[in-house]
Amino acid sequence: MSHEKDKLSAEAKNIPQGERKESRKAFIKEVMKMPGGEKILECIQCGSCAGGCPTRFAMDYSPMQIIKMINLGMREEVLLSSTIWVCSTCYTCTTRCPREVNFTMLMMSLKNEAIRKNLVKDGVNAKFHKYFFEVINKYGRMYEPELFFKLLDKTDVYSLRHSASLGLRMLRKGKMPIKAPKIEQTPWVSKMLEKTDEKGV
Amino acid sequence: MKYAYYPGCSVKSTMKEYEESAKAISKVLELELVEIPDWNCCGSIDAIYSFKPLYAVALAARNLALAEKMQMDVTTLCSACYYALARTNKILKEAPGIKSKVDDALRNAGLTYNGGVRVRHFAEVLLSDTGLEKIKEKLKVPLTSLKVASYYGCFMVRPPNICNFDNAEHPKRLDELVETLGAAKVDYYGKTRCCGGSLDITDEEIMLKMSRAIFLSAKSAGANCMTTACTMCHLNLDAFQKNVESRFDIGIDLPVFHFTQLIGLAFGIEPKQLGLNRNCVSPKKVLSSTVAQP
Numbered sequence: 001m002s003h004e005k006d007k008l009s010a011e012a013k014n015i016p017q018g019e020r021k022e023s024r025k026a027f028i029k030e031v032m033k034m035p036g037g038e039k040i041l042e043c044i045q046c047g048s049c050a051g052g053c054p055t056r057f058a059m060d061y062s063p064m065q066i067i068k069m070i071n072l073g074m075r076e077e078v079l080l081s082s083t084i085w086v087c088s089t090c091y092t093c094t095t096r097c098p099r100e101v102n103f104t105m106l107m108m109s110l111k112n113e114a115i116r117k118n119l120v121k122d123g124v125n126a127k128f129h130k131y132f133f134e135v136i137n138k139y140g141r142m143y144e145p146e147l148f149f150k151l152l153d154k155t156d157v158y159s160l161r162h163s164a165s166l167g168l169r170m171l172r173k174g175k176m177p178i179k180a181p182k183i184e185q186t187p188w189v190s191k192m193l194e195k196t197d198e199k200g201v
Numbered sequence: 202m203k204y205a206y207y208p209g210c211s212v213k214s215t216m217k218e219y220e221e222s223a224k225a226i227s228k229v230l231e232l233e234l235v236e237i238p239d240w241n242c243c244g245s246i247d248a249i250y251s252f253k254p255l256y257a258v259a260l261a262a263r264n265l266a267l268a269e270k271m272q273m274d275v276t277t278l279c280s281a282c283y284y285a286l287a288r289t290n291k292i293l294k295e296a297p298g299i300k301s302k303v304d305d306a307l308r309n310a311g312l313t314y315n316g317g318v319r320v321r322h323f324a325e326v327l328l329s330d331t332g333l334e335k336i337k338e339k340l341k342v343p344l345t346s347l348k349v350a351s352y353y354g355c356f357m358v359r360p361p362n363i364c365n366f367d368n369a370e371h372p373k374r375l376d377e378l379v380e381t382l383g384a385a386k387v388d389y390y391g392k393t394r395c396c397g398g399s400l401d402i403t404d405e406e407i408m409l410k411m412s413r414a415i416f417l418s419a420k421s422a423g424a425n426c427m428t429t430a431c432t433m434c435h436l437n438l439d440a441f442q443k444n445v446e447s448r449f450d451i452g453i454d455l456p457v458f459h460f461t462q463l464i465g466l467a468f469g470i471e472p473k474q475l476g477l478n479r480n481c482v483s484p485k486k487v488l489s490s491t492v493a494q495p
Contacts, residue, residue, distance in 0.1 A: 035254070035296075054395045054414075058407045086407060089247045090395030091359035095369050104360070111251035128403045129252040136249060136260070140241040142210035151402060162444075170215060170440060173479045177214040184239045185263075188310035192263065195306040196255035 024073020031070050034113070036105030043067045049093035049103055059083040063093050063103050079119045084110045124151060137190055140183035144176065202330055205273040205318075206234035207264060209282035210242055211432035215440075218476025219278050219432060222461040223323060225474050229339055230331050234276070237267050243277075243285040246356075247399055258299060259306040261289040266307055266314035274319045276326045278461075280356035280364075280431035281398070287320040287363050322357060324430045324460060325366050328374055333381045341469035343383025346491040349463070350387040350424035350455075351375035352415065354434040355395050369393070375428065375460060382467040389422035391415035398433030401441070409448050412437050416445065416453045425487050426456045428463055435459060439481045456484035466491075 031037040043064075050062035060082045061069065069078050078084075087107040094104045111129070120126040131150040135143055148167070153159050170176040183189070212220045227234055244250065244260035264286060268275045277283050293300045293316055307314055327336070353375060357366040367374045372393060376386040396415055397408030415438070419427055429435045439457040446453050457480065458466075465475040466488070477484060 054411055055397070055400075055407055057410070058404070086400075086404065088395050088397050088399050088407075088411070090355040092355075092393075092395065095359045095361055102360075108247050108251045108254075111247075112254060115252060124403050129248055132245070132248040133252045133256075136242045136245075142214070142242060144214055147402075166440065166444070169443070169481060173481060175215045175217055175479055181210070181213070183241050185241070185310060189241055189260070189263070191309045192259045192306035193253070193256050195309045196253065196259055196302060 023075070027073045027075040028071060030113075031106070031110075034106065034109035036102040036107070036109050037070075039099060039101045040067060040070055040106070042099040043071070043101055044099060046098060048096040048098065049101075052092040052096050054090060054092065055086045055088050058086045067101065067103070076119070079110065079114045079117065080121065082121075083107075084114060085125045124153075127151060137193060138186075139181050140186045140189050141181040143180045145178075146180070202231070202326075203233040203235060203273055204276040204321075204326060205268040205271045206236045207240055207243070207268070207275050207277040207282060207286065208236060209277055209279040209432065211436070212278055215436060216279075216432040216459075218479040219435065219459045219461065221474065221476040222459055222465045223278055225470050226461055226464045226468060229468050229470070230327070230335065232326070232331065235271065235273065237264060237271070237275070240264050240267060243279075243282040244289075246281055246285050255299065255302055255306070257285075258289055258292055259303045261286050262293065262303050262307060262314050263310060263312060265289060265318045265320075266312040268318050269314060274321055274326075276321050276323050278323045278430075278432070280322065280354060281433050283320060283322045284356035284364055290316055290318070290320070291363060322364075322366055322430065324357065324375070327464075328378065333377065336378070336464065337381055339468050340382065342467055342491065344463065344467050344491055345383050346425075346489070347379075347384035347463075347487060348387050348423055348425045349379045349384045349458075350389050350419035350422065350427045351379055351392060351460075352396075352419075352427050352429045352434060352438065352457075353393050354398075354429065354431050355393070357430055358393060375430065378460065379428065379463070382463055384463070387419065387422050387424040389418045389424065391418040394418075396434050396437045398431075398437050401433075401437065405444075406448075408437065409441070409445050412441060413445050413449055413451075416442070416455060417451075419455060420453065424455065426458060426484065428458045428460045430460050442482050454482065456480060456482045456487055458484065 047064050050064040084107050089104050091104045094102050115126050135147050244257035250257040353372045356364050358369045358372050361369040379386045397411035400408040462475045
């Protein structure tokens with residue numbers, strides 16, 4: 001990740017100052033068009049979002065800082081931050097924001113942007129979204145065993161043992177599905193995807 | 202009363218006992234839950250939305266289109282499904298650009314959706330339509346041995362413009378239900394604090410810390426059990442409770458009931474019919490002086 005950051009900031013240094021200013025403005029405009037970013041300029045930096053955030057302890061930048069960074073046009077730093085992936089989408093910040101910034105929705109939009117621009121650090125985060133989508137598109141409903149197997153890191157003994165013990169616990173209680181679900185209209189659900197994909201998302 | 206019932210994926214796999222208990226108490230309260238035929242994934246709050254937002258909205262809209270034909274309110278047991286479905290109405294109404302694309306996608310699946318379906322959490326149906334009075338009438342076994350920490354989590358109360366089951370910061374309707382059932386309510390700090398359900402797979406360490414905070418605040422406030430109204434919250438607090446204990450080397454041992462299981466117990470329904478044998482943390486000890494063993 002640090003490597004990507006270095007590369008990006010080196011690129012940024014080579015851009016003439018006038019252009020840099022333009023690209024900053026462009027980022028703010030882009031964010032304002034995203035779901036959740038509409039009111040980003042209304043932020044008064046009161047910190048209600050950061051104060052109430054239950055995952056702040058694991059973030060590199062707090063929600064309040066991310067908003068300030070967006071307003072400063074710091075595209076790479078925002079998209080490469082751990083904040084957007086650590087957000088648990090609990091909506092505490094959005095509920096408490098006195099300026100009606102929908103920060104939670106913005107986190108989802110920025111995840112989407114980071115995935116599309118391929119600005120994702122290594123690890124399970126982007127894979128999780130991809131595999132989740134693949135399972136749903138295949139069956140129409142969630143099939144937990146397939147998602148777990150896709151995500152399982154076969155080189156990590158701790159996580160293997162750990163996943164196995166949770167899987168067994170659920171299996172013993174009759175709560176781990178063996179048979180995959182299937183809905184009648186599964187092919188039509190995939191067809192819906194073609195239609196939404198066509199139009200550019 | 203009749204409702205279009207949206208089960209959601211979890212209720213059919215990892216949370217079977219939630220559906221079992223909901224169906225058992227619906228029978229007693231004369232509620233008819235008609236399952237939406239051929240329903241699909243709700244689109245999820247963030248898992249698919251962050252990857253393909255339009256597709257996620259289309260998935261939710263397909264369920265609502267199927268329900269619209271039934272001409273009933275939609276009700277669901279899972280708070281996450283509740284929010285994912287309920288926000289769809291708002292998105293389609295406020296973003297005509299998205300609506301036209303979703304309409305196209307639905308047409309591809311042979312469906313149309315006009316936006317007229319009301320989505321409601323099953324807890325809201327029980328407390329608003331059926332009412333505490335009627336629940337009290339059916340009460341057979343007061344749950345006097347229980348000191349219940351009601352856990353509301355996120356999507357029963359947040360964001361408040363969509364999920365308005367109760368006050369976003371100080372909800373109390375589940376606590377009122379608990380008291381109606383003869384149990385004692387426990388006030389504690391963590392009742393609306395996120396348990397980290399969406400990080401289960403991607404960042405377990407963070408999730409375990411979040412859940413620990415909830416357990417500790419419930420325990421220190423004197424609770425001997427918890428109740429939830431969401432599949433994701435229950436998975437975290439019940440199935441992962443052992444992981445929290447071993448990760449931080451602490452004892453928790455708090456049985457976690459679905460709120461429907463508590464109602465069923467108070468109605469005198471057999472514990473097995475309520476799926477109590479499927480709860481990972483055994484509730485035997487806290488129930489020993491109240492009801493027959495599961």
